[in-house]
Amino acid sequence: MEPSSLPFLVFGAPQIEEAEIDEVVACLRSGWLGTGPRVAQFERDFAAFRAVSPMQVAAVNSCTAALHVSMLAAGIEAGAEVITTPLTFCATVNAILHAGLQPVLADVDPQTQNIDPAAIEAAITPRTRAILPVHFAGRPCDMGAIMAIASKHNLVVIEDCAHSVEATYRGQPVGTFGDFGCYSFYVTKNVVTGEGGMIVGRSEDQVARARILALHGMSKDAWHRFGDSGYKHYQVVECGFKYNMMDIQAALGLHQLARVERNWRRRDTIWKQYDEAFAALPITLPMPSSAEIRHGRHLYTVMIEPERCGITRDGFLETMTAAGIGTGVHYMSIPEHPYYQQRFGWSPEQWPNAMKLGRATVSLPLSPGMSDQDVARLIDTVRATLSFA
Ligand SMILES: *Cc1c(COP(=O)(O)O)cnc(C)c1O
Numbered sequence: 001m002e003p004s005s006l007p008f009l010v011f012g013a014p015q016i017e018e019a020e021i022d023e024v025v026a027c028l029r030s031g032w033l034g035t036g037p038r039v040a041q042f043e044r045d046f047a048a049f050r051a052v053s054p055m056q057v058a059a060v061n062s063c064t065a066a067l068h069v070s071m072l073a074a075g076i077e078a079g080a081e082v083i084t085t086p087l088t089f090c091a092t093v094n095a096i097l098h099a100g101l102q103p104v105l106a107d108v109d110p111q112t113q114n115i116d117p118a119a120i121e122a123a124i125t126p127r128t129r130a131i132l133p134v135h136f137a138g139r140p141c142d143m144g145a146i147m148a149i150a151s152k153h154n155l156v157v158i159e160d161c162a163h164s165v166e167a168t169y170r171g172q173p174v175g176t177f178g179d180f181g182c183y184s185f186y187v188t189k190n191v192v193t194g195e196g197g198m199i200v201g202r203s204e205d206q207v208a209r210a211r212i213l214a215l216h217g218m219s220k221d222a223w224h225r226f227g228d229s230g231y232k233h234y235q236v237v238e239c240g241f242k243y244n245m246m247d248i249q250a251a252l253g254l255h256q257l258a259r260v261e262r263n264w265r266r267r268d269t270i271w272k273q274y275d276e277a278f279a280a281l282p283i284t285l286p287m288p289s290s291a292e293i294r295h296g297r298h299l300y301t302v303m304i305e306p307e308r309c310g311i312t313r314d315g316f317l318e319t320m321t322a323a324g325i326g327t328g329v330h331y332m333s334i335p336e337h338p339y340y341q342q343r344f345g346w347s348p349e350q351w352p353n354a355m356k357l358g359r360a361t362v363s364l365p366l367s368p369g370m371s372d373q374d375v376a377r378l379i380d381t382v383r384a385t386l387s388f389a
Pocket residue numbers: 061062063064065088089091092134160162163183184185186196197
């Protein structure tokens with residue numbers, strides 16, 4: 001194909017509008033940049049969005065941080081096992097390790113790409129204390145089955161909702177089934193604060209502890225110490241971390257969250273255009289959604305298998321790049337990485353579904369900021385790349 005003269009279509013480009021630009025400027029002019037009134041407002045808005053009490057949410061500076069302090073606040077004893085998926089971002093597994101716990105991988109269902117409840121059951125040992133499901137690409141996990149396993153074995157459930165802020169399972173938002181739900185507002189995610197995350201918890205006491213852990217283990221946050229009611233003493237009650245969200249970040253989040261539905265509808269439209277345009281191509285498309293779920297429409301992933309496509313996955317990525325289209329890979333399975341191989345002796349073949357998916361998968365751009373022309377260009381490029389000449 002001809003190299004493209006059009007501008008590079010950046011994968012996962014955020015949609016930033018005047019409202020959040022003005023809010024960031026107003027935040028800067030206010031002189032209050034750190035954790036303050038805008039973070040408090042963002043927490044209240046997020047609580048209302050999730051239909052939980054404001055005492056059940058805590059804003060932090062990443063989903064990784066949210067996962068880490070949630071596991072600590074859940075009171076899981078050191079060295080206990082946490083079952084998670086091999087088809088996830090490394091942060092999921094690293095957070096388990098930072099919490100002093102032992103990750104145990106349970107393979108995914110090849111269709112949904114989500115952790116398979118039967119594999120969870122098979123991975124349970126006397127040391128298992130928690131399940132950490134990831135609602136992959138925006139598709140809710142089988143929370144009916146997962147919560148049944150958790151209650152049968154008395155396990156904590158921490159949901160990684162980094163892809164799935166809009167997703168529901170049987171009408172209930174993901175992140176509200178388990179003890180904790182952890183959200184990401186990283187630049188490529190569906191709600192963007194630059195860097196940022198949110199904890200939603202069932203227990204107000206555990207959320208209060210997570211909040212303390214996220215700010216040095218201090219009993220009062222800076223807004224309460226230095227705000228307009230005068231200086232307040234604080235006490236350090238445990239050895240915490242520096243994971244607080246800034247008001248500059250919340251300034252973005254307030255307006256991003258207000259547009260979450262509009263952006264979802266735009267991505268849903270693009271999703272359906274891809275489904276239709278690619279139906280006849282020799283690639284595997286995302287599984288259709290059942291009536292039981294609402295898909296978060298975060299990642300449109302297709303499987304490029306050389307036997308069917310006449311091109312390797314990496315060859316396809318290179319062709320797209322040359323055509324000026326940014327793509328992603330979500331994800332090479334966790335045991336493909338040398339760190340986990342060396343530390344745990346894992347090899348990818350032990351989780352064959354995640355391995356096969358990880359070696360074939362390509363995420364196509366799916367941003368609410370894409371124009372109709374961008375969508376048409378993407379479709380034409382994919383078709384041209386996969387047509388057997
Ligand atoms: C992005 C992501 C994270 C980490 O989110 P951050 O906010 O960047 O820390 C965790 N899990 C999954 C599945 C992700 O995609």
